[in-house]
Structure formats: C-alpha cells, structure tokens
Amino acid sequence: MFSPELDSPAKSATAVSGRTPAVIRLLVLATFVVILNETIMINAIPRLIEALHITEQTAQWLSTAFMLTMAAVIPITGWFLQRVSTRSAYTTAMGLFLLGTALATIAPSFEVLLGARIVQASGTAVMMPLLMTTLMQVVPEEERGRVMGNVTLAISVAPAMGPAVSGVILQLGSWRLLFAVVLPIAALITWRGLKQLQNVGETEFSTIDWLSVVTAAAGFGGLVYGLSRFEGGEVGVAATIVGAGLLAIVVFVVRQLWLQKRGTPLLDLRTLRHRTYTVALIMMSVAFMAMLGSMILLPLYLQNIRLLTPLQTGLLVMPGGLAMGLLGPIVGRLFDKHGGRVLVVPGAIGITLALAGFTQITMTMPFWQLLGLHALLMVGLAATFTPVFTIGLGAIPPSLYSHASSILSTLQQVSAAIGTALVVTVMSARAETLRSEGVTQVLATLDGMRLAFIIGAALSVAVIITALLLPARAESATGEHK
Template structure:
C-alpha cells in the first residue's frame, strides 16, 4: 500500500475548544471498524459449520482466539505506544488488521481462517490503547467527557453491534461476505488516516524486557483460554486458569522489579491512584454484565423463542444504537456536572435491567425484552463514558499509555470471565433439570434465568463502586500516596534525559 505521507517528526495536535480533534475522529472511526470484528463472527457459526464441516466447539475458536490474542497482546502496548510514533502505531495496527481481513476472506481452510483472525486481533489490540492514550494527550480536561463519549462508539457500541451487522450481511451471501464488506471500508479508513494523521507527543527510546513479554502473553492468554474451556472440561479449564494466574504473578513481580529502574513493560504504579483502581473494578464488572447479556439474550431469543439470527439482531439493534447516539450527550453532561450524577443512576439502571431479565418466560412480550435491553445499553453508556474519563484522568501523563493498556487488558479478561460464567451456570442448571425429566426448552429457560440472577448479583458491585467514585478527577495528578508525586516527577525527568532515536 502506498503511504501518502511519510512519518514526520512528532508534533502537538492543536485543539479547538468544544470540537473533537481530527486525530481523535480518525482513530475512533478506525477503532470502531476493528473492534466490530470481535463479535461479527457470532451469527456466522452455523454457516461455517456447514461450509467447513466442523463442530460448533471448533467454530467458536474464531471468537475465542480473537479474544485470547487481544488479551495476550494488549499488555505489551503500553511499551509499544511509548516507543513508536502515533503514525507508526496506526500503520502497524491497520496493516495487521487489513492483512488478517484479506486472508480470512480468502481462507481455503479453517486453520487458515483461524490464523487470519489472530492477525486481525493483533492489529485490533493496538488500536484501543492508541485511541485512549492519544485522547488523553490532545484533549484538555474540560472537554474530555464529551470526547470520551464519542470514544464509547468504538469501545462499547462496536462489540454490541457486531451480531446485528453480521446478521444483516449474512442475508445476502456466505460468511466470506463479512470480510469482503469490511476490507474496503477498513482500507479507505486506513488510507485517509495515513493521509491526515499527525504524530502526537514524542516517541521515547526504550528496550523491551522479553521475560515480561512472554509471561504477559502466557498469563493473560492462558487465563482467557482457560475461562473459555469451562463449558467443555472444568478440570482442564481450572488447570489452565491456575497456570495463567501463576504466569501473571511472575509478570507482576517482574514489573515491580523493573519499576525500580523505570523500565517496566506495564507500569503498575497506575494502580496506586485510588480513582483509577475503583474505575477499573467498576468497568470490569459492568463489562462482564454487558458481555453476559450479549451471550444470553440471543440464545434465549433463538433457542427458546424461535427467532432467526436476523430477527435477533434487529431486536437488539435499538439498544446498541441508543448507546452510541447518547455517548456524546453523556460526555457533555459529564463535562458540565461531573461523573457521579451519571454513574450512580447508570449503575442502578444496570441492576434494574438485569433484574428484569431474571423474569424471562416463554411468553414475555417482545416490547418488554426490547425495553429491558435498551435500559441496559443506555445505563451502560451512562456508566462507561464517565468511568473511562475519571479513571484515565486520575493518572499523570507519563502513565497514560500504561493505564489505557491495563484498562483494555481487563476488558478482555472481563469479557472472558463474563462469557464463561453465564455459559457454565446456564449449562449446569439446564443439564441438572434435564436429568430430572424437564424438557430441554424449559431446562434451558431456567438455566438462563439463573445466569441472569448471577448477573444481577454482580451488578450490586457496580452500584457500590459507583458510590466510591468522585465527581471529577480534579487534582488527580497530585499524589494519592505519600511520596508518589516525587516518584512521578522522577519518571518525567528520566524520560526527558533518556536518549532519543528516530522512529
């Protein structure tokens, strides 16, 4: 691909008060397209099973491998985004995504298709931290809520809209059409981005610790993989999760050692900021709730109520659209009134929606289901934007890339935990009832109810953590622990004196 503009020296993006910087609009658009692909294969699984003569468990690997790769790669992006310029990171991310998309569309076998999804996910893993880090660098604090509301289009709406988009596309052709539609859109966005995108901030030379790379990939990758295996083999899944947790412990200890020399792969000093840590907990549990409902609701609508994939996609589309369209408005409200007036009602709305889903029956009116789903999506929108803004705003600029990488990693782990939890609870309950003589449909329905009860119970954590968040991140760059401000100043000084190399 011809790159219209060479990688110019790092420059500072000028911002106009009240307007979203062009660099953010470009990155939001690109991030939306790449994250959409995380869930776009869900409705294509029956087609793939028939076309490639594979089982449902094998086909599910196309989504599992995508999530696993994201969890393994994202921890490395904290270092990567500091080492390479904005344009270099964007070129790498979109180049990998386009390569994976093209390979997937032409894949002659399942193995090639799986490899292509891994390449796609590697590019996607860079885009989300790149977007959040750049936003924190170029957008003044007074406008961050509004701009972060736009960012919610990519972070929250894209995965929610994946099944809907794929359901519509699959009405017109085979599963290959999914990639045939995505590729030209992504290619145009990539070309336009390379033509207009400027570097933000300065790249800083640093070496990479390969032990950290290996333990991060093995730890987070094994954790996500193990969680995805709970439905098939609980004993094996527990062993893999335990091995992943052990690798993560080694990774954490290694980072604590490297922090003494200011060269960690992922700087854990971000966790010393209380507001950031509370935001991580709230975001993780809320993301589990969202992904859990995304799994359960289509299963209920198709397996219990007999709706088609397209009908299911259209039913959940209003909630996804409302979530996206409300993002900028919620961001402006955050800038004006702060986070608590949005996060607390949003958390309560999540709890109410999930409680409502525990009452699903064979004949619950469709309008009730649509209303509950819309309430859940709107409540998540009211929660995510302020939480992201408060959390990232609570750390100093030298830690932005590391903070966004930790946040993105936990999103993937939370998604895996949420999926494993609801599927395991639902399957175990349904199997127990079937063995007692209950029909499969009624057993599945009761299993889904129990899974929604678990989600509603978890939503209580969201409400409690929402009450712990401040209204604003004012003074967030000041120390929240004795001596921490001096430590961050030392990071700044170390980066200023570190030798620079052109990227």
C-alpha cells in the same frame, strides 16, 4: 522499519474548543471498523460449520482465538505506544488488520481462517489503547467528557450493529462476504488516516524485556483460554489452565515491580497507586462481566427458546446498542458540566434494574418488554462507561497514559472471558441438574438462564457500591501518589 514520514517529529495537536480533534475522529473511525469486525462473526458460525466441515466447538475457536490474542497482545501495547510514533502505531495496527482481513477473505481452510483472525486481533489490540492514549494527550481536561462520549458512540454502536450487519450480509452470500465488505472500507480508512494523521506526543526509546512478554502472553492468554474451556464443561482441564495462567500473571507482576526500580517495565503498575484509577478499573471490570454475560444469554434465549432467526435477534437488540451510542455525546457533555457522580450512580442502578428484570424471563415474555429491558441496560452502561473511563484515566499522570490504557483494555478482555464463562457454566450446570430430574430441555435451559441472570444482577450491585466511591471529577485525585 518505518518510513521517515511515519516517524516525523510530533506536531502540536491541541484541540479547538468545542470540536473533536481530527486525530481522534480518524482513530474513532478506524476503531469502529475493527470492533464491528469482532462481532460480525457471531451469526456466521452455522455457515462455517457447513462450508468448512467443522464442528461447532471448532468453529467457536474463531472467537476464542480472537479474544486470546487480544488478551496476550494488549499488555505489550503500553511499551509499544511509548516507543513508536502515533503514525507508526496506526500503520502497524491497520496494516495487521488489513492483512488478516484479506487472508480471511480467501482462506481455503479453517486453519488459514483461524490464522487470519489472529492477525486481525493483533491489529485490533493496538487500536483501542492507541485511541485512548491519544485522546488523553490531545484533549483538554474540561472537554474530555464530550470527546469520550463521541468515542463511546463508536465503540458501543459497532458491537450492537455487528450481528444485524452480518445477518444482512449472510442473506446475500457466503461467509466470505463478511470480510470482502469490510476490506475496502478498512483500506479507505487506512489510506485517509495516513494522509491526515499527525504524530502526537514524544516517543521514548526503551528495550523490551522478553520474560515480561512471555509471562504476559502466557498469563493473560492462558487465563482467557482456561475460562473459555469452562463453557465446554471441561472443569478439571479449565481449572488447571486458569491456575497456570494466574501463576504466570503473578510472575509477570513480580517482574514488573522489579523492572520499575530500573525504570523499564513492560507494563507500569504504578498506575494502580492512584486510588481513583483503581476504583474505576474495578467498576469497569464488574460492569463488563455483567454486560457480557447478558450479551451472551439474550441471543441464546431469543434463538434457542423463542426461535428467532439471527437477523431478527440482531434487529431486536440493535435499538439498545444504538441508544447507548447516541447517548454517548450527551452523557459526555453532562459529565463536563456536572461531573461523573450524577451520571454513574443512576447508570449503575439502571444496570441492576435491567438485569433484575431479565431474571423474570418466560416462554412468552413480550418482545417489547425484552427490548425495553435491553435498552435500559444499554442506557445504564452509557451513563456509566464514559464518566468512568474519563475519571479513571484523568487521575493518571500523562507519562503513564499508555500503560493505563493498556491495563484498562487488558482487563476488559479478561472480564469479558470471566463473564461469559460464569454465565454459561451456571446456566449449563443448572439446566443439567433439572434435566436429570425429568424437566424438559427447553424449561431446564430457561431456568438455567434465569439463574445466570440472577448472578449478573448480583454482580451489578458491586457496580453501584464502586460508583459511590468514585469522585465527581478526576482532578479530585490529582494529589494521589505521584
């Protein structure tokens, strides 16, 4: 399947002090492009509805299917990354992404475009765990904060730039340009990566358990899909699908516990025996729920209530995203020097204050105030995510890095789905109640948004509580269940 060059023996990839290893720089660049592509579709929905003659609900499937695929594929990547070399994993991820992007560029119908997005998502699902796993293998413990900060820069700036970039591109031409612009850039990065990338770590041969694959895909995919149905108001159907998804996840977990005794789990759950990693997972999940909820609500408020264009909306939220990204390296260096607690606790408090501020939105709140609150939220997240990822993954033995990265990435997708479903359902239910009482559409929607922001602020209090449970550094957890 892979060329001899791709599967050549792993070479030493020790980091030069003070410098980010070349393998990490290449993987960060590739990850930046695939994540940018994930959010670049946000502003294209109206164009797609018109060009492909589809409904808004149908068009939303382009985002739902992407998330579904990510949730279904990521649990398998822990096994996949242990079995193949770094170059093979990179080739698979970028090959799938390029194939999906090329197909999307020429897609003659919605069905083909949807298939292309699924192929793209399959590649994206491999990139994030590959980046995190490789980082933990090649970067010395005392420099992980700084390097993780650089990774945060790419991961956070990309989604912030997506809506603004797509707004500019859509001014120049059709929705196909979104893919046509990304394709040559991704191809160049892939070529350069294959030219310079070295294998890291040793591969392990193991058979795959297909029952685990099926239950993981059905469970996590079903959970994300069911949660997305809540947004459309189909509560009964959504609850049934969510229940079926949770049942499949229970079967998956029981199967993994049985396979662990034989040494061949698809996703090794022994990572959860490490208290620090588990606390970091909980904190990250709740923070993601709060963050994604606000990321959905703010554009809705700006476009539907304040009547800004998609481009204006993208430009207004861009400073916060850029601030989050640019602070990444600084946060990383501070973490290496002082540990995580001095960053995580103030960051968690900043998240809560920002979300509390958003509960006061009105028809006339000044745009500078909205920009300031969004920037505070992003800065709080920057101070939180880099230390949490570094401390959490640092508490895991090297043999479990790929599994820990996969669990982390899977929960990010599930948390995003829960956060989105929660705020949209709360907002819609509140707005519907007020409309039935004679309140105007705009005021009812605005009040629904306020209530949804209150839910987000309440969730963020749990982020502060878990922040207080985290140790300052990962090494304080080295004695945990090995």
